[in-house]
Amino acid sequence: MTQNIAVLAGDGIGPEIVNEAIKVLNVLKQEGLSIDLHEGLVGGAAYDETGSPLPEATLALAKQADAILLGAVGGYKWESLDISVRPEKGLLGLRSALNLFANLRPAILYPQLADASTLKPDVVAGLDLMIVRELTGGIYFGQPRGIRTLDDGEQQGFNTLIYRESEIERIGRVAFEIARKRGSRVCSVDKANVLECTELWRNVMTRIAADYPDVELTHMYVDNAAMQLVRAPKQFDVMVTTNMFGDILSDCASMLTGSIGMLPSASLDANRKGMYEPIHGSAPDIAGENKANPLATILSAAMMLRYTLGEADRADRIEQAVSRVLDQGLRTADIFSEGMTLVSTSEMGDAVVAAL
Numbered sequence: 001m002t003q004n005i006a007v008l009a010g011d012g013i014g015p016e017i018v019n020e021a022i023k024v025l026n027v028l029k030q031e032g033l034s035i036d037l038h039e040g041l042v043g044g045a046a047y048d049e050t051g052s053p054l055p056e057a058t059l060a061l062a063k064q065a066d067a068i069l070l071g072a073v074g075g076y077k078w079e080s081l082d083i084s085v086r087p088e089k090g091l092l093g094l095r096s097a098l099n100l101f102a103n104l105r106p107a108i109l110y111p112q113l114a115d116a117s118t119l120k121p122d123v124v125a126g127l128d129l130m131i132v133r134e135l136t137g138g139i140y141f142g143q144p145r146g147i148r149t150l151d152d153g154e155q156q157g158f159n160t161l162i163y164r165e166s167e168i169e170r171i172g173r174v175a176f177e178i179a180r181k182r183g184s185r186v187c188s189v190d191k192a193n194v195l196e197c198t199e200l201w202r203n204v205m206t207r208i209a210a211d212y213p214d215v216e217l218t219h220m221y222v223d224n225a226a227m228q229l230v231r232a233p234k235q236f237d238v239m240v241t242t243n244m245f246g247d248i249l250s251d252c253a254s255m256l257t258g259s260i261g262m263l264p265s266a267s268l269d270a271n272r273k274g275m276y277e278p279i280h281g282s283a284p285d286i287a288g289e290n291k292a293n294p295l296a297t298i299l300s301a302a303m304m305l306r307y308t309l310g311e312a313d314r315a316d317r318i319e320q321a322v323s324r325v326l327d328q329g330l331r332t333a334d335i336f337s338e339g340m341t342l343v344s345t346s347e348m349g350d351a352v353v354a355a356l
């Protein structure tokens with residue numbers, strides 16, 4: 001049966017990087033992968049065209065699709081309108097509407113990129129950690145929120161960090177299940193010494209750990225976790241954490257692998273329907289220059305094949321093709337080092353296609 005993929009390229013470098021992932025998917029399609037790609041508008045591009053960053057047509061397309069491939073949203077032009085990423089709008093609206101609560105962000109060091117990592121080669125060699133980030137709750141969604149004017153005329157900004165036990169439990173179980181297939185260790189990251197909401201997070205993680213006696217659970221405060229990530233990242237197997245902590249820690253972890261342009265992600269609902277996107281944003285500072293790294297998006301397409309489309313072998317092949325291209329010494333600017341060959345976004349995509 002043909003599976004339908006909604007392709008939402010978005011803004012900034014979004015269309016450039018998604019274009020390269022589409023090239024890769026089209027090669028697989030030509031050799032028998034049964035998928036149809038359907039493009040839709042999201043973010044600033046959608047706002048300019050329709051007046052909404054998440055038009056009804058896009059939401060319907062995403063809901064009907066078997067999987068979604070997304071580039072990135074946002075940019076200077078739309079920042080003041082806060083339209084592209086806020087809850088109920090744009091990207092966060094999409095994640096919420098589709099109940100994509102489980103965000104998997106693997107940080108894997110390709111050995112060829114050891115010299116691009118911000119850490120010393122012996123500290124990162126063999127790095128393979130999975131950040132499991134809660135994606136539809138926490139402070140990015142909590143109510144009340146806003147900016148209000150106080151009686152004395154001063155403005156006050158406020159947000160709410162809020163989690164129900166059931167929200168914590170379901171993301172915790174995702175992390176434990178993933179750990180079972182990996183190194184059997186979960187580190188739950190919170191700020192339970194200061195924030196009651198994450199004290200509950202810690203309690204729930206401890207409670208459900210009893211159902212996974214084969215998995216070791218540890219807890220770590222987020223400030224220490226940030227430090228440990230850049231000190232000795234190989235101590236971690238699976239990290240599970242809240243929406244905002246996971247957002248920040250995954251950007252941090254990306255640099256251990258050489259660049260934020262290397263980290264893919266899967267955002268899954270309870271049935272493993274998913275949206276797949278690089279962890280980075282729309283990079284307006286380099287948009288339109290054909291120099292963004294498309295590998296995170298290509299690797300996100302591989303995750304889509306593995307997690308939602310049931311095509312693990314083809315996912316493996318994409319990952320192997322990426323590895324081969326790195327073996328050839330091809331590097332976009334963000335992962336470039338002396339002696340390597342500097343390539344553009346589209347040249348990198350072409351090279352992955354050739355390696356396939």
Ligand SMILES: NC(=O)C1=CN([C@@H]2O[C@H](COP(=O)(O)OP(=O)(O)OC[C@H]3O[C@@H](n4cnc5c(N)ncnc54)[C@H](O)[C@@H]3O)[C@@H](O)[C@H]2O)C=CC1
Pocket residue numbers: 013017071072073074075076079085091260261277278279280281282283284285286291292293294296334
């Ligand atoms: N998932 C999404 O759609 C996200 C959207 N955003 C939005 O993106 C816009 C820019 O946000 P920033 O904070 O600048 O974060 P960003 O991730 O877009 O960029 C941060 C830095 O990383 C670089 N970078 C990012 N992706 C790259 C790639 N593939 N290859 C090479 N270099 C890359 C950029 O050039 C920039 O210097 C904002 O409007 C923000 O709201 C930010 C994060 C995620």
Ligand SMILES: CC(C)CC(=O)C(=O)O
Pocket residue numbers: 085091092140247279280
């Ligand atoms: C709208 C933001 C929460 C997007 C982001 O930074 C991310 O998902 O990594």
Ligand SMILES: [Mg+2]
Pocket residue numbers: 247248251279280
């Ligand atoms: Mg982020």
